[in-house]
Amino acid sequence: MTIRLTPSILNSDFSDLRGEIGRIADAADWVHVDVMDGHFVPNLTLGLPVVERLAQASPLPLDCHLMIEAPDRWAPAYAEAGARSVTFHAEAVSAPLRTAREIRARGARAGLALNPATPVEPYAELLAEFDMVLVMTIEPGFGGQPFLDSVLPKLRRTRELIDASGGELWLQVDGGVGLQTIERVVEAGADTIVAGSAVYGSADPAAACRELRAAGEAARPTAAR
Numbered sequence: 637m638t639i640r641l642t643p644s645i646l647n648s649d650f651s652d653l654r655g656e657i658g659r660i661a662d663a664a665d666w667v668h669v670d671v672m673d674g675h676f677v678p679n680l681t682l683g684l685p686v687v688e689r690l691a692q693a694s695p696l697p698l699d700c701h702l703m704i705e706a707p708d709r710w711a712p713a714y715a716e717a718g719a720r721s722v723t724f725h726a727e728a729v730s731a732p733l734r735t736a737r738e739i740r741a742r743g744a745r746a747g748l749a750l751n752p753a754t755p756v757e758p759y760a761e762l763l764a765e766f767d768m769v770l771v772m773t774i775e776p777g778f779g780g781q782p783f784l785d786s787v788l789p790k791l792r793r794t795r796e797l798i799d800a801s802g803g804e805l806w807l808q809v810d811g812g813v814g815l816q817t818i819e820r821v822v823e824a825g826a827d828t829i830v831a832g833s834a835v836y837g838s839a840d841p842a843a844a845c846r847e848l849r850a851a852g853e854a855a856r857p858t859a860a861r
């Protein structure tokens with residue numbers, strides 16, 4: 637298990653997204669793009685046309701996190717627009733398997749996101765259909781919220797289920813992750829780290845990425861090194 641860093645551009649300068657991604661290009665692995673529709677979450681960000689242009693302009697692959705209603709209808713289009721990973725929410729989707737297959741059929745990785753109150757167990761048998769599980773460590777919608785320690789037991793359980801499935805799924809965490817909390821999530825089994833304000837709230841986002849990566853690597857369970 638190596639640590640993957642997927643900084644979120646939610647709190648970056650939306651008038652210069654290409655430039656903002658450029659600031660982390662040498663220090664991050666992916667860029668996490670939060671798509672919010674103002675319905676599934678009470679915030680509105682960007683959609684398909686912007687993702688399509690970013691996919692062409694970005695030096696990092698796009699990891700699109702869809703916080704939208706009806707992802708069954710829209711998720712495959714994000715894969716077609718060039719996102720290399722498309723994650724939709726368990727609470728919003730009607731047909732998770734079909735949607736995951738449609739994403740994969742378009743050459744992207746398929747992710748399943750779980751809100752803090754959503755248990756992972758009902759999805760245990762479906763994990764083989766996915767490339768990633770995203771465990772939210774805040775209520776989705778806004779950056780800069782405090783990390784929810786109450787989600788850690790579910791994160792550990794998700795790691796157990798992934799390991800038991802024998803699959804190669806990534807385990808992503810999103811929300812309130814920074815130097816104060818990364819150790820907790822990595823110890824609990826996360827290998828793919830979203831960080832928004834911890835990166836873009838810093839005067840030097842690339843340096844913030846490097847510090848986060850070093851802290852995450854140091855916290856990796858010994859057996860996984």
Ligand SMILES: O=C(CO)[C@@H](O)[C@H](O)COP(=O)(O)O
Binds near residue numbers: 647777781
């Ligand atoms: O999905 C979301 C918010 O819903 C995130 O990706 C945020 O952008 C994370 O920001 P921080 O909590 O790291 O500031």
